[in-house]
Amino acid sequence: MKRFIIIISLIVAITAIFAIKFDPDYFVSKSIIVCFTKTAIGNDTGKIDFTKNEGVVQTGISSFDKLALEYRIVDMQQMHPYVKDPTWNDNGLYLQNTYRLTLASDDNIDEAVEALSNDKNLIYAELEGIVRSKFVPDDPLITQQYVHDVIRSYDAWDYIQGSHNVKVAITDSGVKWNHPDLRGNIWINPAEAPGMTINWDAGTISGGNGIDAGEGGNKIDDLVGWDFYANDNNPIQNYAGNYHGTHVAGCAGAVGNNAIGVVGTSPIVSLIICKGAPDSSPSQGIS
Helix, strand or coil, X not given: CHHHHHHHHHHHHHHHHCCCCCCCCCEXXXXXXXXXXXXXXXXXXXXXXXXXXXXXXXXXXXXHHHHHHHHCEEEEEECCCCCCCCCCCECCECHHHEEEEEECCCCXXXXXXXXXXXXCCEEEEEEEECCCCCCCCCCCCHHHCCHHHHCCHHHHHCCCCEEEEEEEEEEECCCCCCCCCXXXXXXXXXXXCCCEEEECCCCEEEECCCCCCCCCCCCCCCCCEEECCCCECCCCCCCCCCCHHHHHHHHHXXXXXXXXXXXXXXXXXXXXXXXXXXXXXXCCCCC
């Protein structure tokens, strides 16, 4: 008997831990969806002629009205008032008996869901999930990027598309960092930026004081990254055949929703360019 009690206690504890709780990112604020029993409503249309007492709904269903007062249910809306066949049901669940309840606040919404779920006059009570339209960038070549479906990029982008505070180093054969679909996500070293100029069309960097700014790395005038092959501050891809680095940069961080080309896994990011390939011959690997 003691072992049985322990098992039951564990089940209850685990259930409590994994119970769905209100989160404004996933659920509609102050909203609970319920389905009344047909017996409680007492008609085929599902219509409840409720009133309000000091701003709280009153339906004449005593158990529900008590909870409405306790949890401040201030409005209710029939979700399916027009059904083709009012006799159709799924084990007693009638569409026309489904209502959206509105609470005065989210303060006790989880407790309200639990209490309503235990009301004998209700079949169920649950939080109302947010139905989202997945964010789809307007980049014209995105339909050719099968990878975004595979890794579920659209689901992720619906919540966040990245941040320029996140830095990703592209250590490869160099990158056409002045490419129109990359330049908006190219990291600019704030420590070296004063007195330096970028010609985005030409892909050149000028200015600088010839002194390391002391931000770390011991590189002089490293405004967008570093060319470790030529040991200079312009890691741009010059040799056409060494396009791998540009390709990788695009996969990681091509600017999203700019109506140009493709979109990277992170449409908003800061790309630091690290080049390890020659300017005038094929790369044999990162040097």
